Amino acid sequence: MRISHYTRITDLGDGTSLLLNLPHKRADVIPNEVVALIEGGSLDQHADTSRALLEAGYLTVLSSEDEVRWFEQHVAAQISEKQAANIAVVTTNSCNLACSYCFQADTGMRAIPQRYLTEGDADSILRSVSSLIGSRGVSHLELFGGEPLLPRLGNVVRKLVLGGAELGLQTHATTNGVFLHHFADVLSPTMLNDLIVSLDGTAEYHDLRRVPLSGAPTFSTIINNIELALDKGVSVYIRPNIDRRNIDGLPKLIDFLDDLGILAHELVKFHHVNVHPDPLSPERGVGDHYMSANEIDDYLTSHGYGDFVSGEHSAVFDSLGTMSGRLAAYLRDVISRPMFDACGAPARNIYFSPEGAIYNCHELVGRPDKAVGMSTKRGIVELPLWDKWRARRVDLLKNCRTCNLALAHGGGCGARQDTESLDVWGVCAGFPEEFDTKVVALAREDRLSVQSA
Template identity: 25%
Template sequence: MVMNAPQRYDEYYFDEVDGFRLVWQPFSVVGLVVLNPESAFLFDLVDGNKSFTEILGLCQKNDKAITQKTVMRILRDLESAQIIYWKQPRRVKIDVQHPKTLGIWMHTTNQCNLRCEYCYIHKTTANMNLERGKQILSKILVNAKEHQFEIVKFKYSGGEVLLRFDEAMELVRFGKDKSQEIGIESQHVFLTNAVLMTLKKAKAIKEAGVRVMVSLDGPEVYHDQVRVFPSGKGSFQYVWRGITYLQLAQVPFNVSITVTEKNVDGIPELVQRLLEEKIPFVFNFFRENCEAGSDLMTVNEHLVSKMKEVYNIIEDNLPPYSMISGLLDRVSFGFPHLNACGVGRNYLVINQKGDLASCQLEINRKIGSIDDSDPIQAMIDGNFMRPKGLTVDQKKPCNVCLWRYVCGGGCPLLTNSIKGRYDLSSPYCEVYRALIPDLLRLEAKRLIRYKF
């Protein structure tokens, strides 16, 4: 290596997209970078052996009009994008920084008006009463402040949260007042099937500053195979009516799509409609659980084929905003990470009684109580992964995969359920590896189209 010569990092992913160069470096906090031909030419000259003077000479040989100032500016831009470095590589210390946001899954009720085939909740009449809910909110907000979290994001779920609408709205009001009193930010989200949504409820939700996530799993013929009433009747028309009310009230919401073998063929058609309606959406892949029906796991090849169809539809209807971190189950490009979720670190499930769990799929596996002196410490100590503290760098063959810091190794519970161990790659590993390059191309095309 030549002293003071710009150098490359060890790992990259490259692609050519519409005359531009896509560059992605797994340790970068900047994320995907798109280079125009001039910048790509200069990037190709960087090898750790050429001094700046040599690089300048080669650039001027290629383009006599280019100046020293321009070459230095481009090199500095490449350095800022974290795809080259001068003296020491800028390697982010992944997951070392304390997370700012604590996620709380508020399980408000075991009751539900639907009987979705993949649901993990055993339906009973048990509810979270209002006073217990307020105790939970108050305790968590104080405890989060003690643990130096800046934001607490409460997700109200069930069962069906709209069955407890008045109580949930009162908890939101209480939580907002309490967080202001304590000096910590709180955010509130309702996770709902939207069947019971009315325009009056939607307007109240809008006024309260609550976001909404609606479960919708396909066009009618597919959705109604998995999301049904106790009678067996499909729920699609009722869900879409609820979505219409949310639109009319201008409530910020998105759609959560759970992909199973029963609805995967209908996902492209659903995505087309959501894009036309300008409704944002995210994908979740089915996870086995003891309450779910059988034969819901998709065959990986089938899943990849249908998701590629989805990405082609999105490419033809690209929105100006980024969708990249919601289009592939546990894959997120927001920041390099060692785990697929916040289990044991910044995510906690609280059931209707105030019992603590690490994950909603493990809601009956108690790790503590809201009455404990330090529920967040119980969250940390109750991490179910074995060995405790397991990260993607300790999984095989994840530890040598280029994509390990965007998928985090996938859902650990699913891996253990299917493979009997936590320290192996996800059952969806082949899907991630096949589709992540397509996601990067999609994001590059968006950046190019909207002039990044």
């Protein structure tokens, strides 16, 4: 009997440790005296404890090789061979805004010559999408950019939206919302029915960050367009991009949208994201702007906006032992949503680009050396790189197969990997240390909360 490969032990700093086994969906806090017995292999004289730890999955009687095979089978059994594909159409790499934190500069997309999808391209893409509906469970199209809803792309967007509707597909769009009113005729629950729109605070904050090169304000236009979309029966996910420069505008934005009745609307979702300054921005390196999601949540909670923290927790797992509070909530989230890959890129994402290439990741669009396929009049032609992406799963990557946090991390970002390593190694990028730090901090907050109650 030995410690399972998939058991993580984190010292909580108060004489106890967290035991976590993600494949077995177990988490418990136990005394460090028991941890010492586990790590020292000295549980032979403690039959009841040994039996409980074995039943929970923290200990195993399997050999190292057999347990790895068990893990591979466990993951494979939970992954459908025909996962629904996320179909996205990049209508352009151009944008009417020049936000300082935009990821597209980091990936080099701004350095690529401006490209715009043509109506002929749209016809070819719709034929390819039609061929995927039966085999990949396609339910919608996603419009992406750049800014996918530029006025000059009106005919292309309408062809995609109406063509998708004829195929029984709804269309989603990630848009800055500035030109949304130009597409009012296709805003509908059966056509362009779902939007992600960014607002970075009230006008005083937003209009300093999300602006065209002319510097013209955009906040009021976007608010009007959000209300237009809601009136048309379209769902809107409002996404503030937050760092230290505009964090004070987040509560103000919540109050503003609440006063307008937007937050109470049944078709509205509201969720902040944390952003890094763009490496090409002159502000990069001038002050520490970055805030972690946890820091933003703490800010909201301390200012009386705890209902708007980013965590979405579920209780679909076996046991949390003696835990409660924020640590338990965090572990519910981690345990109930196992990550077999880090994102949709390996198995689900298909991005059609203006140059006719197909990519798995939006950060790689426009880089032909990273293309996984081509969209042609005959349909999709797969390139060798597609198989490398398909192999990027925690049961296939060498270092992930024995990692006790693999199902919380998913193997890391493939867009940052070189081609040779893409289907071989996961990238931890400091995640194990970040995980332990967060667990310890949440446990400490829970203890302080109990003491002050």
